[in-house]
Amino acid sequence: MASVVTRFAPSPTGHLHLGGARTAIFNWLLARHFGGTFRLRIEDTDLLRSKQEYTDSILASMRWLGLDWDGEIVYQTTRTELYNSYVEKLLASGNAYYCSCTSEEVEAMRQKAKAQGLKPRYDGHCRNLGLGPGDGRCVRLRLPDSGRVVFDDLVKGSIAVDVKELDDMVIRRADGMPTYNMAVVVDDHEMGLTHIIRGDDHVSNTPKQILLYQALGLPVPRFGHVPMILGKDKQKLSKRHGAKAVIEYEKDGLLPEALVNYLARLGWSHGDQELFSRDELIRFFDGTNLNPSAACFDDVKLAWCNAHTMREMPLSELVAKVRPFVSTLGFGTLESERLEPLCVMFRERASDLLGLAESFRPLLLNATALEYAEKDARKHFVPAAAVHLKVLEGLFASCEPFDAEHIDAVLNAYVADNGLRFKEVAPPLRTALMGFMGGSHLNEIMAFLGKEETVQRLARARAFCEKG
Numbered sequence: 001m002a003s004v005v006t007r008f009a010p011s012p013t014g015h016l017h018l019g020g021a022r023t024a025i026f027n028w029l030l031a032r033h034f035g036g037t038f039r040l041r042i043e044d045t046d047l048l049r050s051k052q053e054y055t056d057s058i059l060a061s062m063r064w065l066g067l068d069w070d071g072e073i074v075y076q077t078t079r080t081e082l083y084n085s086y087v088e089k090l091l092a093s094g095n096a097y098y099c100s101c102t103s104e105e106v107e108a109m110r111q112k113a114k115a116q117g118l119k120p121r122y123d124g125h126c127r128n129l130g131l132g133p134g135d136g137r138c139v140r141l142r143l144p145d146s147g148r149v150v151f152d153d154l155v156k157g158s159i160a161v162d163v164k165e166l167d168d169m170v171i172r173r174a175d176g177m178p179t180y181n182m183a184v185v186v187d188d189h190e191m192g193l194t195h196i197i198r199g200d201d202h203v204s205n206t207p208k209q210i211l212l213y214q215a216l217g218l219p220v221p222r223f224g225h226v227p228m229i230l231g232k233d234k235q236k237l238s239k240r241h242g243a244k245a246v247i248e249y250e251k252d253g254l255l256p257e258a259l260v261n262y263l264a265r266l267g268w269s270h271g272d273q274e275l276f277s278r279d280e281l282i283r284f285f286d287g288t289n290l291n292p293s294a295a296c297f298d299d300v301k302l303a304w305c306n307a308h309t310m311r312e313m314p315l316s317e318l319v320a321k322v323r324p325f326v327s328t329l330g331f332g333t334l335e336s337e338r339l340e341p342l343c344v345m346f347r348e349r350a351s352d353l354l355g356l357a358e359s360f361r362p363l364l365l366n367a368t369a370l371e372y373a374e375k376d377a378r379k380h381f382v383p384a385a386a387v388h389l390k391v392l393e394g395l396f397a398s399c400e401p402f403d404a405e406h407i408d409a410v411l412n413a414y415v416a417d418n419g420l421r422f423k424e425v426a427p428p429l430r431t432a433l434m435g436f437m438g439g440s441h442l443n444e445i446m447a448f449l450g451k452e453e454t455v456q457r458l459a460r461a462r463a464f465c466e467k468g
Ligand code: GLU
Pocket: 009, 010, 011, 043, 184, 197, 198, 199, 202
């Protein structure tokens, strides 16, 4: 097989969304699986809606997702001449012709066909008039008189369309601009595409594009049309379903590995495996097992996938990734030696980087700034707790070295030697240290805070207990 070439061809009319990201992922995976080439093309011909800021944002999201592309980016707006050279070829070979019909005339033809119960289409009025170029004249493709366009879709299987369903489509408008399908076919050919995976909102363009390939005598690539991503209620995916642009997931501290993993599974499967490393995705994704029915976006499963990724990734990587979120929250720039124990303590409890950074908050404040959760304070800061906290203050003050192991020994000895139960001592201690009944292992929390801060927190909480 010739080397696989795929592409992603976004229109820069908005940020990269989940559907686009998934299309990009599938094409990227297919290329990487076969050791092929993944190209990027910016379909910026809609001058009113296309914006440079969106192109920049899409590229940034691609980079963030780790979807590296090969070769130069192709911008459609720079290629009008190229497209027109293909239009000229079609004119020269007789596969295309000039049409002088006005839009009113074409509309009238459509209405007439409709009235006869036929598909609304251009009736071929100028097909054999032998018109040359002229003001107000577009160029149309001459379709075969009969026959079917058949293709084997990677996702949907065999698709056949009778040419009677189609009409001699415009390939260059009267203003000299090639039309969308014309540009796409020229680009896909020039860029050497062998496989095109895209949203099934394009499936009706495909027979038209295939007719163009055939008229030009060009090889037709393989197509795969993936169904839309829907919300859980089977409606078109939107913010309402908790779906966000890729750039927002980045801001909120999702891990790109998790988003790639989750989206790859949305409409593709490999047995019942849910969690994949990037290498596994590349190894298993070969363009088969793409699901022809619509997949539903599930933000809970995405969060689960992200939590898993966060748990499994190397600690040093997690530290590097959480650091910017720690600064954003105003906790300053922390050394890796400080961030590492925090990540160890909290990585299993958070579902994204922002949540992870946020969970560090109680440990990064000074004792006096710690706020107590009202419910927990009321329940655990009782006079009896003051006694425990007072003794522990003294014991911890003389605990040397003040590390997790020795702290644990001190705490356990206090509980055992006094015939106490852990659950009498731990809740007030935890509330004193964290401000609420959450967090990680008490000894690790205290080791992180250090002796002085620990003792201060206990003393401050004791004052509350004594007030009752
Ligand atoms: N630019 C098109 C889009 O954003 C993609 C066209 C294609 O994949 O052929 O939907």
